Amino acid sequence: MKQIYLDYNSTSPLDMRVLEVMMPYLTDKYGNASSVHHFGREAKTALERSREQVAETLGAEPSEIYFTSSGTESDNLALKGAAYYLQKKRNHVIVSSIEHHAVLMAAKALQKEGFMVDHLSVDREGRVSPDELREKLNDQTAIVSVMHANNEVGTIQEIAALSAIARERGVLFHCDAVQSVGKIPVNVDDLGVDLLALSGHKLCGPKGAGVLYIRSGVKITPLLQGGHHEKRRRPGTENIPAIVGLGEALRLAEGMREEEHARLAELSDHFINAIQTQIPHVYLNGPRHDERIPSTFNMSFAFIEGESIILSLDLKGVAVASGSACTSGSLDPSHVLLAMDVPTELAQGSIRFSPGRFTTREDLDYTVSVLPEIVERLRSMSPLYHGTG
């Protein structure tokens, strides 16, 4: 059976060009970047080259780039690291209510340790309000965290406006840019952020490497103790193959960003229109244009459960998700959709589509050809649908 992958926001296939640059570090060049000998120098050179690639893409200095194992680790290091460093002076943290669990759970952990945590609400399209941020900031606030693009609905936040408000008050601003890097411009100065997280495997790079950008002068307390790797802010032998892959993946994504953006926007709009034309009672959750990552779209199919659609599509060879991969397997409706005031029934019937670099028009056409039948079958069995027609 043909397998079609429309779940790039969970993870993405490795680009062969990335694998090629990684390969030497998975085979011959196995050194530890901390070693003084030839092998160590080889690894160290690769590590620093990758750091430069990342820095250049983000408009940062290489010295501001710290490698971690994942987006989750970067978010944790940013939030907890900054909060711990400031805790004698400030004990308040603000996060948006639609953050990835990496941020939400890190904030929850801080709350258990005695920090005050406030959540910013969002409007029906998933946007945080600058006014609410202004109101919630106080003299105790240590850090604000708002994601750049949401993983479930694709909404893009006005990070520059939000970070300006925080920084006016001398408050650190962290941005989870895992779902935006490589898809829209991400420049740390334009965004005005102090900390920014990204991950390689969402960009057709390998799993196992993430980045935390830490603006020069910003202090954090490390979460791990060990050697002097990453200037002691993230000790642990660097995952050189994955870091090399991340650097190359980011470089490639940035190089083809505008072209890919246009291609995926066109494909996705075509797909959304086809679905809405062929299936009644389907709603797009989130903004329609411009303010959304075009290749992230979340649709609610009224009267039925998202889980049954996903399983049925899987049995037809189409891979999609409901909510984030991290919340699948539980039937609780997505916290993002609930925060956007999507009614619970519609939130439970939602599917996230996230096509990407290797998605073709044929892939989406095939999906459009199987989806109406699935939705019709599920609705014919749904007690909620009867009498609606």
Place this chain on the structure above:
Amino acid sequence: MNKKVLVAVSGGVDSSTTMILLKERGYEVVAAHMKLWDYNDVGGETTSDGRCCSLESINDLHAICNAHAIPFYVLDFTRQFRNDVITDFVNEYRVGRTPNPCVRCNTHIKWAGFLQKALEIGCDTIATGHYSRVEYNAEFNRTVIRRGVDATRDQSYALWGLSQDALARTLMPLGDFTKTQVRELARKYNLRTAERKESREICFVADDDYHRFLKEWERGKGQKFTEGEIVTSDGRVLGHHEGIAFYTIGQRRGLGISHPTPLYVRKIDPDTNRVIVGDDIDLYAQEFMVNRINWVALDNPIEPFSADVKIRYLHQAAPATVTPDGDGPATVRFHQPERAITPGQSAVFYDGDIVLGGGVIDSIKNS
């Protein structure tokens, strides 16, 4: 196109063998593990073993299904299981009855939500690893449940609640095998579950300590059990109990009473919150009422009929006359008195190895 079947897989040897057996027989097999409860909610042992719902079971299933190119899903039924099975389990004990949670799980979860999910994803049939047989019977002109060929493993006692529609969409291939044969098959198929231990107690009481479970569950809801008296039939108070929920008919141990002759729980009275004890002979009764009846091989009988009636999982079905009451309940009269007929347990009516129907024991006459 081949028939598409959704197999309910626990992670044990029986359901994993069922899955491969059906695949070999040419079915298009999809497998799903029902997540029914969470250790955080039910307490008990958290480190163990090969029980259903533990993470290792799921990992084993992933590996087996992957090796056999079977799509595998984990379906979350924790909310329904809590509402329809655990809540009933606790409530039944609270009123002094002894529930069969497996019966409720079969009727309210497996052949309800799980079957529904199967139909939703385009399967027309579900299959389980029960040691019973489901087949059309011309004489009754119904889809019937028969005891499995392995009499020691037969699970038909817990299946009486299934509707004709549900049975028509059900496969239980292991009903034709003995447990020994199934283990051999599992070894032949190279299943890593082949040597897995049995799990025959109540799955969500992981440590088999149902007293602990009830106490923790009620404490979690800010409730507790009410202490009361242990009395003889003529009202003599012999001792005190921690709550009628901790007793079951026929129980001898744990009464905490010293008495010259052995004492047994013969009745539990929720109205007076008393546990009534007596001699072994007092446990025998002949007639009882059954409600919540579901007819399987029979179609709403109105005349009395003879049947072998089984009143608990390990009971040897005994001859009786069943008198349907017209609009729901029935009266069962054993030909000979039976020991410890227990309200809350299922009574299942058999004709030979065919399940005619069943229900829940409600009250015992003349006791």
